[in-house]
Amino acid sequence: MNTSNYIDQYIEKEKQIKANPFLSTRIMAGIQAPGPKKASLWQSMAVAAGLALAVVSGLAVGTMYSERVQNYAALNINDSSMENLNLYYNLSDE
Amino acid sequence: MTDHEIIDNIRSGNTQAFQLLVERHQEMVFRTALGFVHVKEEAEDIAQEVFISVFRSMSQFTGQSEFSTWLYRIVVNTSLNQLRKKKRQEWLQSAGDALTQVFERATDDKNPEQTMLEEERDRAVRRAIDSLSKKQRTALILQKYDELSQREIAEIMQISEGAVEQHLQRARQNLQKKLAPLVG
Secondary structure, three states: OOHHHHHHHHHHHHHOOOOOOOHHHHHHHHHHOOOOOOOOHHHHHHHHHHHHHHHHHHHHHHHHOOOOOOOOOOOOOOHHHOOOOHHHHHHHHO | OOHHHHHHHHHOOOHHHHHHHHHHHHHHHHHHHHHHHOOHHHHHHHHHHHHHHHHHOHHHOOOOOOHHHHHHHHHHHHHHHHHHHHHHOHHHHHHHHHHHHHHHHOOOOOOHHHHHHHHHHHHHHHHHHHOOOHHHHHHHHHHHOOOOOHHHHHHHHOOOHHHHHHHHHHHHHHHHHHHHHHHO
């Protein structure tokens, strides 16, 4: 047997393979299903603008924070103005 | 009803008329796709993709050529695109094929040695066809699977009849070279 015969035999075998009998039903179902929706140019631009605005706002809010420098004043503790706890001790004794 | 009449019907809003077109040409589309991909399920997927694409681009069919010519072009292009995608997954495919062969062989009634020899021969033929250039492969498939004349093939591939003959000749020579070890 020569190579042409092998090729013809193989091709005849493949030609015997039949498609699924419900292929046409499947195709019609595919056609009737809604196709992928393509966004309009304006919609795409609006989304892009929204994203850009969100990024810029985030950067702006982030740079607003600044570290506060606290100037600590020295505390003057006036012992005489502090609550006199001795009073409570005297009351409890009574 | 001719293809052109059905198309006019579809263009005027009768979507159901498309089913007539599908039933008329689905076997041809499936057979051509099978020639490229050699797997029934993939050929069915390609057929679905082709008809959906035809339906959606119906307005682009001007009627200058036969509807079948236009349809063949779409099948060939879709099949070639599918092969390009498939090439990336080739290593997975070969592992799957090996597994499939192991399981399918067990249910075969033929002599196992004979079956193995036939399978090996089929694999070699398939590999040889797949190794042809796009144009040689397309011309060969359209001639052998669809039994089209060189004139019809030339119209589909949008080349001259002489070029078709050249592609077919080179395809035959390349196949003979690659399959020579089979003959011994």
